[in-house]
Amino acid sequence: MKLKLFLFCFLGLAAGSCTTPFSTSSELAHIQYTFHASVSSISQNGDILFIGLENGDLIVKDKDEQRCYSVGNNRIYDVYAYRPDSLFIGIRDEGLKLVSLRNGKCQIIQRYTIKGKDNHYAVYHITADRANRLLYLASSNGCYKLNLQNSPAIEELSPFLLNSTSHSGINKILLYKDILYVAADSGLYAYRPNQTQEFLSGRRIHNLILRQDTLYALTENAILKKCIQTDSLWKVKSQKYYAYEKSNDAEWLLAKDYLLYKKGQQSCIHPLPGGISVKGKQISLMTRDYFYVAYREELIAFPKHQNLSGKVGNVIAVTPKMENEDNVYFITSDLRLHKYSFSSTTYQSKAWGKIKNLRLENDIVRFVQAGKELFYLATDKSLYKIKNRKARLIKKFGKDENNDFRSLLYTPAGKLYVGTRRDLSFINTQKEEDTLIPIPVKINGVLENKDLYVTDLLENKDTLYFTTLNKGLFKKAPQAKEFYRISTVEKQGSAQGLMVHLDNLMVQTSQGIYLLDKDSLLSLEIPEFRYVRSIQGNPQAKDCLILYYHGLLSSPIHVDSRHPHQNFISFKDIPFHKTRVALSAEKIILGSRFGLFEYKNNSTLKPIAIEKETDYRFWGSVLLFIGSIFLIIAIYTLVIFQKNQKNRREQLRGFLHYLETLSPCIQEQVRREKQADLLRKTKGLSQELEAYLEAAKKIKISHLAYWKEKLNQLKQEVDKAVLKVKEQIEVYLSQAQSRLENIEKYPNILDGTDTTKYTEIVEKKNKIKTGNDYYTLAYTESLLDDIKELETICRERIQNESALKTTLSLPEIEAEIQQMEEMVAKNYKSSQIKKYCRDFIDKKCPELKKIFPFFGREKGDNKDRFYVAVLFFIPEIDSQKIVEALGLSGDKETAYINKTKYSIRETVKKICKEHPEIKENPLVYLFCERLKINRKIHGHQRSLSVFKMNYKRFIKDFSL
Numbered sequence: 001m002k003l004k005l006f007l008f009c010f011l012g013l014a015a016g017s018c019t020t021p022f023s024t025s026s027e028l029a030h031i032q033y034t035f036h037a038s039v040s041s042i043s044q045n046g047d048i049l050f051i052g053l054e055n056g057d058l059i060v061k062d063k064d065e066q067r068c069y070s071v072g073n074n075r076i077y078d079v080y081a082y083r084p085d086s087l088f089i090g091i092r093d094e095g096l097k098l099v100s101l102r103n104g105k106c107q108i109i110q111r112y113t114i115k116g117k118d119n120h121y122a123v124y125h126i127t128a129d130r131a132n133r134l135l136y137l138a139s140s141n142g143c144y145k146l147n148l149q150n151s152p153a154i155e156e157l158s159p160f161l162l163n164s165t166s167h168s169g170i171n172k173i174l175l176y177k178d179i180l181y182v183a184a185d186s187g188l189y190a191y192r193p194n195q196t197q198e199f200l201s202g203r204r205i206h207n208l209i210l211r212q213d214t215l216y217a218l219t220e221n222a223i224l225k226k227c228i229q230t231d232s233l234w235k236v237k238s239q240k241y242y243a244y245e246k247s248n249d250a251e252w253l254l255a256k257d258y259l260l261y262k263k264g265q266q267s268c269i270h271p272l273p274g275g276i277s278v279k280g281k282q283i284s285l286m287t288r289d290y291f292y293v294a295y296r297e298e299l300i301a302f303p304k305h306q307n308l309s310g311k312v313g314n315v316i317a318v319t320p321k322m323e324n325e326d327n328v329y330f331i332t333s334d335l336r337l338h339k340y341s342f343s344s345t346t347y348q349s350k351a352w353g354k355i356k357n358l359r360l361e362n363d364i365v366r367f368v369q370a371g372k373e374l375f376y377l378a379t380d381k382s383l384y385k386i387k388n389r390k391a392r393l394i395k396k397f398g399k400d401e402n403n404d405f406r407s408l409l410y411t412p413a414g415k416l417y418v419g420t421r422r423d424l425s426f427i428n429t430q431k432e433e434d435t436l437i438p439i440p441v442k443i444n445g446v447l448e449n450k451d452l453y454v455t456d457l458l459e460n461k462d463t464l465y466f467t468t469l470n471k472g473l474f475k476k477a478p479q480a481k482e483f484y485r486i487s488t489v490e491k492q493g494s495a496q497g498l499m500v501h502l503d504n505l506m507v508q509t510s511q512g513i514y515l516l517d518k519d520s521l522l523s524l525e526i527p528e529f530r531y532v533r534s535i536q537g538n539p540q541a542k543d544c545l546i547l548y549y550h551g552l553l554s555s556p557i558h559v560d561s562r563h564p565h566q567n568f569i570s571f572k573d574i575p576f577h578k579t580r581v582a583l584s585a586e587k588i589i590l591g592s593r594f595g596l597f598e599y600k601n602n603s604t605l606k607p608i609a610i611e612k613e614t615d616y617r618f619w620g621s622v623l624l625f626i627g628s629i630f631l632i633i634a635i636y637t638l639v640i641f642q643k644n645q646k647n648r649r650e651q652l653r654g655f656l657h658y659l660e661t662l663s664p665c666i667q668e669q670v671r672r673e674k675q676a677d678l679l680r681k682t683k684g685l686s687q688e689l690e691a692y693l694e695a696a697k698k699i700k701i702s703h704l705a706y707w708k709e710k711l712n713q714l715k716q717e718v719d720k721a722v723l724k725v726k727e728q729i730e731v732y733l734s735q736a737q738s739r740l741e742n743i744e745k746y747p748n749i750l751d752g753t754d755t756t757k758y759t760e761i762v763e764k765k766n767k768i769k770t771g772n773d774y775y776t777l778a779y780t781e782s783l784l785d786d787i788k789e790l791e792t793i794c795r796e797r798i799q800n801e802s803a804l805k806t807t808l809s810l811p812e813i814e815a816e817i818q819q820m821e822e823m824v825a826k827n828y829k830s831s832q833i834k835k836y837c838r839d840f841i842d843k844k845c846p847e848l849k850k851i852f853p854f855f856g857r858e859k860g861d862n863k864d865r866f867y868v869a870v871l872f873f874i875p876e877i878d879s880q881k882i883v884e885a886l887g888l889s890g891d892k893e894t895a896y897i898n899k900t901k902y903s904i905r906e907t908v909k910k911i912c913k914e915h916p917e918i919k920e921n922p923l924v925y926l927f928c929e930r931l932k933i934n935r936k937i938h939g940h941q942r943s944l945s946v947f948k949m950n951y952k953r954f955i956k957d958f959s960l
Contacts, residue, residue: 028261028270029593031290031301035059039294040280044287045081051299052076054277056091060101069106071099077281080126080135082148088135090123096137096146096157114157117141124281125172127180136180138170143182143191160191171281172208174215176228181215183208188217188224188233199226199233207281209244216244242276243284245291247304252291254284259293259302266308289551289573303573305594305605312336312612315591316360317367317377318580323412328582329369330591331355331377336613337389340596342584347606349596351613358384358391364579366408368416370429376416378405383418385434394427394434407466409457419454419466441474442482458498460505467495473507473521487514487521497578499537501544501557508535513546513557524557534578536588545588547576554588554599571605725777729768732780736765739787743794761786813923816844821874823885830887837870845923852911854904864888868900872930905931 033051041052051059056072058079074092082088082098086109089097095117098110113119125138133148137157144157169185180191183205190197200217207218216236217224223237223244237244243254250263256278259270276295277283283294290301307313311334318330327341329352337352362380369375375386383395383405397403407419416427418436425436441448453469462478472488473495487495493510500506505516513535514521537544546553551572580591588599589608597605743758764783767774820840823833841848841855848855854869864886871882879897883889888896908931911918918924 028259028268028306029303030270033061033299033301035297035299038277038296039283039299040075040277041078041282042285042292042294042299043079043081043282044285048081049285049292050079050081050087052079052089052280052282054279058087058089058106067104069099069101071097071106071108075279077122077124078126080128088126090126090137090139092122093120095119095121096123096126112146112157114139114141114144114159124170127173127175129175136173136175138173138182140169142168143170143173171206174208174210176210176213176215181208181210183217197231199231200224207243211246218242218244242278243293245284245286247286247291250304250306252286252302254293261302261306261308263306263308268306268308270302289571303594305571305574305592307594309595309610309612313595313610314593315580315596315610317364318582318589318591318596319367319369319375321582321584322369322410325369328589329367329375330580330589330596331364331367332610333593335360337386338596338610340589340608342587342589347598348609349611351611353389353613355386356390357393358386365405366579368408368410370410370414370416374429376408376410376427376429378408378418380404383436392434395436406454407457409459411459417457417464417466419452419457421451421453423449423452424454424466443485444482448483448485455495456497458500458505460500465498465505467498467507469494469496473516475519484519486516486519492521492523497532497535499535499544501537506535506537506544506557508532533576536578536581536583545581545583547578547581548572550575552576552590552599574605728777729775729780732777732784733765733768736780736783736787739791740765743790757786757790761790813844813926816840817873817875820871821877824871824874824877824881827884830885833885834867837867840870840873841866847921848923848927851918851921851924852908854907865900865904868897869904872901872904873927875930901931905933908933 035051035053036055037057038054039051040054041050043050043052047063049059049061051061052075053059054075056070056074056076058069058071058076060067060069071089072091072094074094077090077092079090080088085102086098086100089099091097094111095114096112096119097108098112100107100109111119114121122140123137124140127136127138128134129136135146135148137144137146142159144159146157170182171185172183174181178192182189182191185204187201187203188199188205188208190199203219205217205219209216209218213228215226215228217226217233218241221238221240222235223239223241224233225236226233237253239255241253241255243252245252248263250261253260253262254276256275257272259272261268261270272293272295274296276293280294285292289304291304293300293302312332314333315330316333319328321328321342326343327339330338330340330349332338335355335358337355338349339352340349358377359382360379362382365378365380367375367377373388377384377386377391381397381399381404382393384391385394386392397405402421404421405418406421407417409417409419410429411417414428414430416429417439418425418427424439424441426439427434427436438449441452448471452471454466455469456467458465463475465473465475467473470489471485472492473486474483475486476483487507489495492507492514495507495509497508498505499508507514507516507521511523513524513532515524532546533549534547535544536547543554543556548569551569551574553569574590574592574594576590576592582589586600590597590599590605596608596610598608599605740762761783764774764779764786768780768783769775820833820836823836845855852869854865856866867886868882871877871885879894879901882897883893908928912924912928912933919928
C-alpha cells in the first residue's frame with residue numbers, strides 16, 4: 001500500500017511539471033443572429049441581406065439595421081431584388097410574388113400563376129438575365145421564365161421544357177453567358193434556346209455552384225465538378241454536402257450537422273448540433289467578407305479569414321515603424337515576440353522568443369519600439385518595459401484608482417510620451433531609471449491637467465500634438481513655453497486620433513475627420529468617415545489607412561469635399577485596431593486575431609506566415625516526465641524482483657523436500673528399465689527440473705549446494721531414460737508416417753470400410769503425437785500392426801490393369817496443373833505464375849529435377865527455360881500464352897518459346913532413349929504426353945510389361 005501511494009504521488013508531481021501544448025478550438029470564428037422563426041433562405045443585394053423565415057416573414061438587414069416584413073404564410077425559398085424597393089419572392093405553396101417595401105410597409109404588387117396550378121406551387125430559385133430583362137425560375141413544377149419588360153402586367157408564367165424534366169422539381173438555375181445550367185431532381189442539364197443537353201441523369205442534384213468557369217453539382221452522396229469548356233464530370237468529394245464554396249485558398253463544405261473548413265494541410269470542423277435547416281433551398285451564401293449559414297432560428301456569419309493556429313496566429317500588438325528601421329515587431333497571444341521585415345519577399349516572420357514576466361490582464365493600449373531589443377507596452381492599467389525579451393513593470397494603476405493608460409509615443413529624441421486619463425507625462429528612455437515625469441499643460445497660464453484624458457499623441461516637424469476626449473486638440477511648438485488649444489469639444493466633438501497624410505495633419509473626432517489648416521479645423525464632409533475607429537498615416541505614403549470596427553479603407557483623402565469618395569470598405573470580416581498597424585511608404589502591416597497580413601497598393605491581404613518557435617521548456621518537461629516514468633518502473637521492478645526471489649526460494653525448499661522422497665522411486669524405475677511407467681509418471685519432469693535448476697542458480701544460499709548437485713544428477717538420469725524411449729517411439733512414428741503416405745498416393749484402392757479403418761489409424765497416430773496417455777511403446781507398436789493389416793487389404797485390391805491405371809492417375813498433380821492453367825487463363829501477374837511454377841517442382845515433383853536438367857533453375861540467358869518447361873504441363877498450351885504468362889513481348893519471344901520447346905523435346909527424347917526405364921515413371925509419362933512425344937503409348941494401349949513393373953513398384957512401396 002505504501003509503494004502504491006508513493007507511485008501515485010510521484011506520478012502526479014511528474015505530470016504536473018509537464019506543460020500541455022496549445023490545441024485549437026473545434027469551432028470557427030463566427031457571429032450569430034437569432035430570429036423568431038427558422039431561417040429558410042439567404043440572399044443579397046449589395047450590402048443588404050434578405051433573410052427568409054419558415055413562417056413567411058422577411059428580414060431585411062442593412063448593416064446594423066434590420067426590419068421585419070410579413071410577405072406570406074409559408075416558407076420563403078428565395079428573394080431577388082428587382083428594384084431597391086421591389087422584390088420578387090418565391091414562397092412555398094404561394095408561388096412567385098412581386099412586393100414593394102416602402103416606408104416600413106410591405107405591399108403585394110403582383111401574384112404570378114402557372115397553368116393548371118394557379119399559385120399553388122413553390123419557386124425554389126430565381127436567376128436574372130439582366131441583359132435581356134428575363135427572370136428564370138426553378139420551381140417544384142419545372143422551369144419557367146418571366147419577361148420583365150411586360151411585368152407586372154403579365155400574370156401567368158411561361159414554361160420552357162427540358163425533355164423529361166418538364167414537370168419535375170427544379171432546384172436551381174444558373175446563367176453563364178447564354179447557357180442555363182439546371183439542377184433537377186432527375187439530373188443536370190444545360191439549356192440553350194431550343195436545345196437541351198443532358199450531362200447527368202437519374203441522380204438528384206439539390207444544389208449548383210458556379211465559380212468562375214467551374215461548375216459544382218451537389219448530389220445525394222458526392223460533389224461533382226465540371227469545367228464549362230468540357231462536357232465531362234468527375235467526383236471531387238464522396239459525401240453528401242448541402243453547400244460548397246471556395247475563398248482565400250480555403251474550402252467550405254456544409255454538411256447536415258457540421259461545417260468543414262479546409263485550408264492547406266489544416267482543417268477545422270464547426271459542429272452544428274441538431275442539424276441545419278435542410279428544408280430550405282438557399283440556405284447558404286458566400287459574400288465578399290462572410291460565409292452565411294441558415295441554422296435553425298439563427299443566421300451564422302463565418303468570416304472568410306480564419307485562424308486555425310490558435311494563440312500562435314493571434315496577433316495582439318504591432319510596433320509602429322521607426323525611421324531608418326526596416327523591421328517591425330509584433331506579439332502573439334501566447335506572449336511571444338516576432339520580427340518581420342518590410343523588404344521581405346517570402347512573407348515569413350521570424351520568431352524572437354518568449355517574453356518573460358509579462359502579465360496581460362487588460363487590453364493593450366500601445367506597443368512601441370525604443371531601441372534595439374527595447375520596447376514599451378501599455379495596457380489599460382499597466383506600463384511595461386521589455387528589454388532582451390524580459391518585461392519589467394514600471395507603473396500599475398490599482399482597481400480603485402480612477403486612472404488608465406490611453407496612449408504612448410516614442411520620439412527620435414529618446415522621449416516616451418505617456419498619455420493617461422488624468423494627465424500627460426514622459427520618460428527619458430536614455431536613462432536607466434524609468435521615471436514618469438508629469439508635463440504641465442498650461443493654457444494662458446492656467447493648468448488643464450485635471451481629467452485630461454489623452455486619446456492620441458503625435459509629433460510632426462518637432463511639434464507635439466495630442467487629442468483629448470473632453471478638452472479638444474492641443475499642440476506645443478519646440479520653443480513654446482505653453483500649449484495651445486486648437487479646438488474644443490463643443491465645435492468638432494471628442495478628438496480621438498491623429499495622423500499625417502501628404503504633409504497634412506488629420507484629426508479624427510466623433511463628428512468625422514478634419515484637416516488642420518493654420519490652427520483651424522476644416523471638416524471633410526464624407527459620410528462614411530463618421531463611423532471611423534482609428535486613422536493611421538505616413539508622411540511619405542500616398543494613401544492613408546482608415547480602420548473601422550470591421551474592415552478598412554486605404555486611399556488618399558481629398559481635401560476638397562467636391563471630390564466624392566469612391567473607394568469602399570473592404571475586409572469587413574476582420575476586426576482591426578490601431579495597436580496592430582505599422583505603415584511604411586509603400587506597405588501596410590496589419591495584425592488581427594486571424595493572423596498577420598501585408599496590404600499593398602489597395603490589393604488583397606497577403607497572409608504572413610508566423611514562425612512557430614520550439615518550446616524547449618515543454619520538451620524538457622516531457623523528457624523529465626519520461627525519465628521519471630523509467631525511474632519509477634526501475635524501482636518497481638526491483639521491488640517485485642526481490643519479492644519474487646523470496647517466493648522462489650520458498651518454492652525451491654518445498655520442491656527439494658519432494659525431490660528427496662521422489663528420487664529413490666525414479667532411480668528404481670530407471671534401474672529396472674520400466675520405460676512405460678517412467679514416461680507416464682514423469683511426463684514433463686525434465687522441463688520442471690530444468691526450471692528449478694535455473695531458479696536454484698539465482699539463489700545464493702550455501703547450504704543448497706548439495707541439493708543443486710543432486711538435482712543435476714537426477715535430471716541427467718531422467719533425461720537419459722526418457723530420451724531412449726522417445727527415440728524408439730519416434731522411429732516407429734516415422735515408419736508409420738512413411739507407410740501411410742504410400743497408401744495416400746493410391747486412394748482409389750480403398751472401399752468404404754477400408755477408408756474408415758484408414759481414418760481410425762490416422763487418428764490413432766495423432767493421439768500418440770499429442771496425448772500424454774498414448775505416448776508409449778505398446779501403443780505405438782499396435783499402430784504399426786494396424787497399418788500392416790491395412791496394407792495387406794490394399795495388396796489384395798490390386799487385381800488388374802484398370803485398377804493400376806486408376807491408381808496411377810495422379811489426381812493431386814492434375815489438380816495442381818489445373819490450378820496453374822486457371823492462373824494463366826485469368827492473366828495473373830508473371831511474378832505470381834513464376835512462384836507457382838517453382839513451388840510445383842520443389843514441392844510436388846522434386847524427382848524431376850534429377851531426371852531432366854531443365855527442371856533445375858538456370859541463370860543467365862536460359863533463366864526462362866525452367867518456367868517454359870513447367871508450363872508445358874498444361875494441356876494444349878500454345879507459345880503465345882506462355883509469352884503472355886511470363887511477361888514477355890514481341891514476335892522474337894514467340895520464336896524463342898518455339899525454339900525452347902523443340903530443345904526440351906529433343907532433350908527428353910535423348911534421355912528416354914538412353915534410359916528407357918524412366919518412361920515408366922508416371923510424372924515422366926505425363927510430361928511426355930503433354931509434349932506429344934509418346935502418343936503411341938498412352939491410355940489403354942500401355943503394354944502389360946508396364947503394368948507389371950508399376951505393380952512391383954507399388955508392392956515394394958508398401959513393404960516395411
